[in-house]
Amino acid sequence: MIDVDSLNVFYGSTAVVKDVSFSVATGESFALVGESGSGKSTILKALAGQVDSWSGSIALGNMPLGHKRTKAMMRHVQMVFQDHYGSLHPRKTVDDALTEPLAIHGIGAKDERVLSMLDAVGLARKFRFRLPHQLSGGQRQRVAIARALMLEPELLLLDEPTSALDVSVQAEILNLLKSLREERGLTYLLVTHDLPVVSFLCDRLGVLRHGKLEEVAPVSALKAGALTSDYGRELVERSQVF
Amino acid sequence: MSTLLEVQNLKVRFPTERGEVEVVKGISFSLGRERLGIVGESGSGKSMTGRSVMGLIGKPGRVTADRMMFDGIDLTRTDEAGYRRLRGARMSMVMQDPKFSLNPVMRIGEQIGEALAFHARMSAKARKAKVLEALEAVRINDPERVYNLYPHEVSGGMGQRVMIAMMVFLEPDLMIADEPTSALDVSVRAQVLEIMDDLVRRRGMGLMLISHDLNMVSHWCDRILVMFNGQIVEECAAGKLHEAKHPYTQGLVASLPRLNETRERLPVLDRAALEKLA
Numbered sequence: 221m222i223d224v225d226s227l228n229v230f231y232g233s234t235a236v237v238k239d240v241s242f243s244v245a246t247g248e249s250f251a252l253v254g255e256s257g258s259g260k261s262t263i264l265k266a267l268a269g270q271v272d273s274w275s276g277s278i279a280l281g282n283m284p285l286g287h288k289r290t291k292a293m294m295r296h297v298q299m300v301f302q303d304h305y306g307s308l309h310p311r312k313t314v315d316d317a318l319t320e321p322l323a324i325h326g327i328g329a330k331d332e333r334v335l336s337m338l339d340a341v342g343l344a345r346k347f348r349f350r351l352p353h354q355l356s357g358g359q360r361q362r363v364a365i366a367r368a369l370m371l372e373p374e375l376l377l378l379d380e381p382t383s384a385l386d387v388s389v390q391a392e393i394l395n396l397l398k399s400l401r402e403e404r405g406l407t408y409l410l411v412t413h414d415l416p417v418v419s420f421l422c423d424r425l426g427v428l429r430h431g432k433l434e435e436v437a438p439v440s441a442l443k444a445g446a447l448t449s450d451y452g453r454e455l456v457e458r459s460q461v462f
Numbered sequence: 463m464s465t466l467l468e469v470q471n472l473k474v475r476f477p478t479e480r481g482e483v484e485v486v487k488g489i490s491f492s493l494g495r496e497r498l499g500i501v502g503e504s505g506s507g508k509s510m511t512g513r514s515v516m517g518l519i520g521k522p523g524r525v526t527a528d529r530m531m532f533d534g535i536d537l538t539r540t541d542e543a544g545y546r547r548l549r550g551a552r553m554s555m556v557m558q559d560p561k562f563s564l565n566p567v568m569r570i571g572e573q574i575g576e577a578l579a580f581h582a583r584m585s586a587k588a589r590k591a592k593v594l595e596a597l598e599a600v601r602i603n604d605p606e607r608v609y610n611l612y613p614h615e616v617s618g619g620m621g622q623r624v625m626i627a628m629m630v631f632l633e634p635d636l637m638i639a640d641e642p643t644s645a646l647d648v649s650v651r652a653q654v655l656e657i658m659d660d661l662v663r664r665r666g667m668g669l670m671l672i673s674h675d676l677n678m679v680s681h682w683c684d685r686i687l688v689m690f691n692g693q694i695v696e697e698c699a700a701g702k703l704h705e706a707k708h709p710y711t712q713g714l715v716a717s718l719p720r721l722n723e724t725r726e727r728l729p730v731l732d733r734a735a736l737e738k739l740a
Contacts, residue, residue: 255647255648255649256618256647357504386503386504386674387503387674387676387714387717387718388503388713388714388717388730388731389503390717391717391718391719391728391729391730391731392730394719394728395727395728395730398726398727413647413648414719415721416718416719416720416721416723417719419719419720419721419722419723420719420723420725420728442721443721443722443723444722455648456721458648458649458652459648459721460721
């Protein structure tokens with residue numbers, strides 16, 4: 221589904237992602253972990269087309285990606301952000317947020333699609349015409365996930381989707397993401413600093429440090445405490461203390 | 463252990479269109495020279511509890527308590543002027559996000575010195591020396607350079623250490639830290655916690671650590687109060703969070719994913735049932 225080969229990303233003259241290669245199979249859930257400044261979010265941004273200054277190659281399925289994102293590509297890839305408040309327009313209702321992608325892509329049967337999507341993400345239909353500030357954090361994140369799924373993409377890019385939520389709400393959203401993947405055969409690329417979340421939601425992980433990929437391991441290695449890179453083990457150790 | 467802070471039947475209320483809402487519903491607790499953790503989710507009233515001790519609940523909020531004694535001082539009778547003398551000198555607060563708590567247009571050194579200028583009389587030169595010393599105490603390697611920086615020029619972890627530096631030389635007896643590490647990376651978290659821990663141990667300070675992070679609190683505190691819906695539902699000894707008895711605490715602990723996760727679905731809190739219980 222995703223093939224990233226020798227990806228370098230520059231901010232000005234500084235390389236923030238250095239020669240990173242990995243691939244994610246269709247239906248797989250892959251995590252990029254690391255601390256702030258490790259370049260994990262930047263890789264996601266390069267895939268989403270939010271940063272332009274990269275070199276190397278990125279392919280989605282059999283389609284190599286250029287630096288410009290086409291409308292057609294957006295139907296294959298959508299993104300969910302960490303900040304559930306910032307990612308929804310404060311003066312647009314849930315219905316507006318969900319129908320906008322349909323309008324852009326000229327897809328009909330809006331009513332039907334919005335209602336079935338609300339059901340799919342576990343939002344009661346009465347929330348359809350609410351504004352973001354009238355919803356709780358968990359409900360807003362459900363809207364953001366629903367919006368990302370409106371175009372029925374195969375790949376979701378998830379940037380710390382639960383780290384701004386309370387723990388009990390985090391559990392609800394993690395369960396939702398897990399069921400949605402099973403039901404729809406989605407592929408996930410998840411960026412997080414939270415290793416237990418990776419254990420719950422992912423099949424494999426890549427450990428990033430200072431823009432370099434230190435190792436790629438199956439999640440079973442994470443669970444067994446058997447990561448091979450020093451830095452990977454250090455991250456595990458720290459996350460056990462907190 | 464001597465009691466530093468004693469609170470009985472603390473209530474915080476806010477007026478709304480639909481009448482008065484009680485966000486803290488008559489809680490009682492005491493704090494010695496120890497590390498007390500207060501955990502709970504958004505809206506549980508944990509931050510309001512910390513702020514009411516500091517006298518930081520502004521109008522139209524109303525704070526009442528049968529008793530709120532801080533080291534012999536009756537906080538229920540302390541007015542704004544009295545609180546100004548206490549805050550900084552005797553009690554201090556560390557907020558969650560240095561980005562929003564530091565003055566963006568004031569150099570870091572001057573900001574730290576401001577509290578000192580208010581509470582102690584000394585020459586500008588002596589003040590600067592004190593500030594540099596405080597920066598060193600929070601493990602900032604090149605205090606001279608950091609002294610002259612603006613808040614946006616430092617990282618989150620350094621910003622948080624600067625906030626702690628502000629209180630170091632005034633040696634408050636009570637420190638209230640509201641989510642002091644939530645905005646920080648895991649590696650920096652440890653440093654910030656160690657600095658606070660050091661202050662508690664060496665200077666015999668009382669620490670109220672308010673956080674939603676169950677694991678961190680149970681690892682770092684001596685005692686934990688769990689808040690839900692404006693009430694204290696449970697008190698546990700540190701590290702004994704997994705033996706918690708209240709269904710809310712148990713629910714929270716269970717809903718955390720684990721590193722060696724094997725569960726297909728995470729258990730979710732039954733809020734309706736909990737609210738009936740509370």
